[in-house]
Amino acid sequence: MANLADLISAAPGDRTAIILPDSGLEITYSKFRDQVFSLADSLASLGIGPGDRVATVLPNGLPAIVSFLAASIAGTAAPLNPNYREDEFKFYLEDTSAKILLCPPDGAAEARKAAGGKIPVYSLEMDETGFVRIAGAGNGRKSPAPSDDGVALILHTSGSTGRPKRVPIRHRNLAASARNIVHHYSLAPDDVALCAMPLFHVHGLVASTISTLTSGGTVVVPSKFNPLSFWRTVRDCRVTWYSAVPTIHSLLLSRAGEERPAGCEGLRFIRSCSAALPPEMMAKMEAVFGAPVLEAYGMTEASHQMCSNPRPPGARKPGSVGPGTGVKISIMDAQGNHLAAGERGEVVIQGPNVVDGYENNPEANAKSFTNGWFRTGDQGFLDGEGYLTLTGRIKELINRGGEKIAPREIDEVLLTHPAVAEAVAFGVPHATWGEEVAAAVVLREPHPEAAILAYCKERLADFKRPKKLYIVETIPRTATGKIQRGAVAKALAGAEG
Ligand code: AMP
Numbered sequence: 415m416a417n418l419a420d421l422i423s424a425a426p427g428d429r430t431a432i433i434l435p436d437s438g439l440e441i442t443y444s445k446f447r448d449q450v451f452s453l454a455d456s457l458a459s460l461g462i463g464p465g466d467r468v469a470t471v472l473p474n475g476l477p478a479i480v481s482f483l484a485a486s487i488a489g490t491a492a493p494l495n496p497n498y499r500e501d502e503f504k505f506y507l508e509d510t511s512a513k514i515l516l517c518p519p520d521g522a523a524e525a526r527k528a529a530g531g532k533i534p535v536y537s538l539e540m541d542e543t544g545f546v547r548i549a550g551a552g553n554g555r556k557s558p559a560p561s562d563d564g565v566a567l568i569l570h571t572s573g574s575t576g577r578p579k580r581v582p583i584r585h586r587n588l589a590a591s592a593r594n595i596v597h598h599y600s601l602a603p604d605d606v607a608l609c610a611m612p613l614f615h616v617h618g619l620v621a622s623t624i625s626t627l628t629s630g631g632t633v634v635v636p637s638k639f640n641p642l643s644f645w646r647t648v649r650d651c652r653v654t655w656y657s658a659v660p661t662i663h664s665l666l667l668s669r670a671g672e673e674r675p676a677g678c679e680g681l682r683f684i685r686s687c688s689a690a691l692p693p694e695m696m697a698k699m700e701a702v703f704g705a706p707v708l709e710a711y712g713m714t715e716a717s718h719q720m721c722s723n724p725r726p727p728g729a730r731k732p733g734s735v736g737p738g739t740g741v742k743i744s745i746m747d748a749q750g751n752h753l754a755a756g757e758r759g760e761v762v763i764q765g766p767n768v769v770d771g772y773e774n775n776p777e778a779n780a781k782s783f784t785n786g787w788f789r790t791g792d793q794g795f796l797d798g799e800g801y802l803t804l805t806g807r808i809k810e811l812i813n814r815g816g817e818k819i820a821p822r823e824i825d826e827v828l829l830t831h832p833a834v835a836e837a838v839a840f841g842v843p844h845a846t847w848g849e850e851v852a853a854a855v856v857l858r859e860p861h862p863e864a865a866i867l868a869y870c871k872e873r874l875a876d877f878k879r880p881k882k883l884y885i886v887e888t889i890p891r892t893a894t895g896k897i898q899r900g901a902v903a904k905a906l907a908g909a910e911g
Contacts, residue, residue, distance in 0.1 A: 415562040417585035418624070419487050421592060422447060425630030429603060433634045434476055435647045439544040441476065443630075449545050453484035455553035460536070462489040462513060462557075464564055469512035469533075470614075471496050471503070471525040473637050477538045478613040479623060480546040481516050486566035486585070488557040489513070493569075493614035496522065497875040503528030509580065510568055519549065562586045568773070569616065571714050572811055572820035580773040581714050583616075590766035591620050591717035592628040594740035598722055599655070599683065599708075601629035608634045608648060608656040617688050617816065620718035621657045621710075641665045649677030657685035657710075659816030660692070661846055663699055670702050681705035683725055687712045688816035689848050690804065693732035711735035711802065713790060715782075717767040720790075721802050729799075737800040741765035745796055750784045758795045758805055762787035810899055812841035812849050817877045821899055824853055824880060827873050833861035838889050839880060840903040853880040854889055854902055882907075 425431070427444030434441070462468055468485035469492045472478040478493070485491035492510045494503065503525045507515065515529050519537040529535050537549040560566065566585045570578035595601070607626040611618030626633040634651045636643070639662060647653070663686055684703060686696070687710040699707045708730055710722035721743060723729075723736035730736070737743070742764040745753040753759045768788050771779040782789050791809030794802050812819040824839035836856040841849035855866065863883045870879040890905035892898050 415586045416589040417487075417560045417562050417564070418483055418566055418588060419451075419560055421589055421624065421628045422450065422483065425603065425627070429630060430632045431627060432476060432479065433606075433632060433651050434544065435634055435636050435643075435651060436475075437544070439476075441544050445545070446480070449480050449547075450483045450487070451557075452553050453480055453546060453548065454487040454557040455555060456548045456551040457484055457488035457514075458557035459552050459555040460514060460534075460548070464558070464561070465490060466513045467492045467510045467568060468514055468516060469494055469507055469510060470516045470538075471522045472516070472518060472538065472613070474609065474613050474618070474635055475540075475637050476544060476635065477518065477540055477546045479633075479635065481538055482567070482613065482619065485516075487560045490565045490582075491567050493567075493619075494525070495612070495614050495875065496525070497877065498524065499873055499875055500524045500528045501873055502875060504530075505577070506570065507533055509570070509577070516548065560585055562589070567619075569614075569714050572818045572823065578820065578823075579775055579778050581769055582773045583714075583717050583769055587717040587767050587769055588620065588624060589628075590740070591719060592624045594767060595621055595625040595719050596629045598719075598739040599685070599725060601625060601631055603630040605629060605631040605654045605682070606634060606652055607631060608636075608644075608651070608653045610636075610639050610644075610656055610658040610662055611688075611816075615816075616714050616718040617657065617659070617712060621685065621687065621712070641669050645670075645675035645677045647677075648675070648680070652680050653677065654680055654682045655685065656681075657687060659688045660686055660690065660695060660848060661815035663691070663695060663707075664846055667695070667698055667702060672702065674702055674704055678703045678705060683708050685710055685722070687719070687722075689813050696732050706730060709735050710739075711804065715769050715788060715790075716741065716763060716765070717769070719767075720763055720765075723801075731797075731801050734797070734801045734803045736802065738763075738765075738802075741767060743796065743800070743802055744787065745794065746784065746787065746789065753795075755796050755798050758793060760808060761790045761792045761794050761802065761804070763790060764788065812839070812851055814841070814844075814849050814851065814877055815847040819851060819878050821851075824851060824870070824874065824878065827870055828853060828855055828866070828880075830873075831861075831866055831869050833857050833859055834866065836889055838897055838899060838902050840899040840907075842882070842903055842907040850882075851878065851880045852882040852884065852903070852907055854884040854886050854906055856886060856889060
């Protein structure tokens with residue numbers, strides 16, 4: 415077992431922990447650790463103790479990483495997506511019982527409004543040398559060392575029924591996950607990872623950042639993904655691997671055309687996770703970028719990685735997410751029987767990276783665990799060599815470029831509109847995003863489609879709002895009279911549900 419404070423403490427102090435390509439700053443491990451522990455002390459001085467939630471609303475960058483680690487040491491980190499609207503922030507701040515909110519000195523207006531004077535808001539500042547502090551806070555009180563069992567991070571998963579579920583991820587879960595990733599890809603101190611994914615999600619936090627810091631390597635952190643400067647950063651920072659969702663891979667591929675971008679020669683591998691990677695895209699990436707592409711399978715409740723294809727000489731199988739990586743994988747039927755190789759069923763997992771359960775949600779926990787196995791809500795089968803292929807989802811989620819959206823949340827917003835009598839949101843296939851959000855509504859009275867879409871825009875983060883609305887007389891039902899989102903999608907948008 416271990417905790418995040420231990421994980422970041424192993425590397426020699428003079429090695430580079432973080433490169434910020436936007437400003438050209440390079441932060442050594444000793445400077446990095448100094449500011450993490452000093453910020454943890456500032457949080458303790460502001461009254462944060464074990465278990466107290468520190469909400470953060472930050473773009474990718476040094477403040478996001480330092481505040482995540484400091485909050486997990488002094489209390490519990492609760493990073494939020496900066497793209498949320500005020501109502502969404504209100505929900506998340508209240509649901510996590512945030513004790514304080516950390517924001518950049520400028521911006522985060524919606525989050526600040528949502529805190530509404532009820533939750534103290536502090537600005538995180540970074541000076542020109544790359545040192546992050548809370549403006550106006552002292553650090554007189556020492557934060558105690560975190561316990562391995564303490565909740566380091568609290569995230570939400572989009573539950574298919576009801577509101578999002580809280581996932582408490584303990585230090586020991588994160589440590590196990592980071593070590594699995596380090597081991598599986600043989601990450602070493604001379605590796606340089608580029609973090610292309612947001613730091614409010616386990617993909618960017620665990621796969622790119624914590625794993626790299628655990629291995630004593632360097633993580634390059636641009637403030638946002640930019641396909642125009644991506645390869646320049648890869649080349650200039652001597653990046654050896656990066657991880658991203660297929661949407662990002664596809665944007666990079668279309669910019670590159672047939673030409674291999676300079677910088678690719680330093681790549682040991684490229685990792686793809688969080689949504690299905692089409693085998694044709696994988697083949698094209700390998701041909702153009704000249705590096706092995708390893709598809710992985712991750713989820714918040716598993717502190718990210720469950721499976722991954724191995725690096726050569728191990729076999730990578732297109733269309734498969736690979737074997738379990740320090741995580742036991744099995745396939746279960748609805749009755750809880752384990753199925754044989756080749757048989758389709760629900761993917762279930764076991765391992766020290768898997769959370770003990772959702773927070774304060776006995777109903778979800780009863781449904782999600784069977785005989786000590788966590789039910790992922792994904793469907794698939796294992797082959798004779800233990801490689802997993804995902805074939806579908808039991809849970810109702812829209813996966814838009816790796817961002818998970820609960821369709822129920824969209825229904826609820828639509829139903830608050832006075833003209834809407836019935837609403838059903840669903841995912842439709844999309845060339846770049848994988849899936850995009852659409853919805854069908856039955857109206858009480860005539861109302862323009864654009865006005866309803868605009869209503870959603872005010873209340874939902876951009877990635878969640880429906881881009882297409884089907885105004886119908888009745889919601890299409892299955893033969894047995896049930897409303898099934900897949901069937902609605904198929905009837906209205908021709909999508910395979
Ligand atoms: P999240 O908790 O946001 O990481 O989402 C986890 C979910 O993303 C999983 O339960 C899967 O439904 C989906 N997912 C993750 N990796 C893959 C993959 N390689 N292929 C298809 N779906 C994936």
